[in-house]
Amino acid sequence: MSALLWLAAAIVLAVAEMFGGELVLLMLAGGAFAAAGVDFVWEPPLWVDGLVFAAVSVLLLVAVRPIAKRHMLNRPAVLMNTEALEGQPAVVTETVDGDDGRVKIGGDIWSARSVDPAAVLEPGTHVTVVEIDGATAVVWRA
Structure with missing residues (x-):
């Protein structure tokens, strides 16, 4: 049952990211997806789900977000108009x-x-x- 809650939280976070655009909520959504996957496969206690959520979220925030932000900001210049x-x-x-x-x-x-x-x-x-x-x-x- 908690796998569905983690999945719902991940979806809500991913949708909320569309309004912010800072990639923080998207990284948290990745952590929630990971927690949902762990809970679905092994059905561990709730504290293990929380630990997986926290660890994956921090890893994504520290390792993936800076790279993604850099790619978002360094788009090739498209010449327009004249x-x-x-x-x-x-x-x-x-x-x-x-x-x-x-x-x-x-x-x-x-x-x-x-x-x-x-x-x-x-x-x-x-x-x-x-x-x-x-x-x-x-x-x-x-």
Whole structure:
């Protein structure tokens, strides 16, 4: 019977972790799952269940939680919006000079200007986006 109580406690702790996100309650849920498993298999006295719960919970908190937190915080950077366009190839659709022009980047037409103010890039020229300045792509001949 106490195995079901440990299982219920583990489920409640795991669900509560969804609202906190600090991984403490999840580690306690792991301890409760371990206690439920021990109680289901061997049916020891209640103090043994408590000892298993405490030992597994502390082990998870000390050994697993720091590693899990590190992995949660060190996600690879995902470039979004205009940051993702830097370094992308483009094709000149209207003559680009140091002031104005148009390029096609990944199917979208952008206003553009050349990095080199003296350069004039004719339509059909393949260029690389160096940066996005407002709504203008700054390009360089590829």
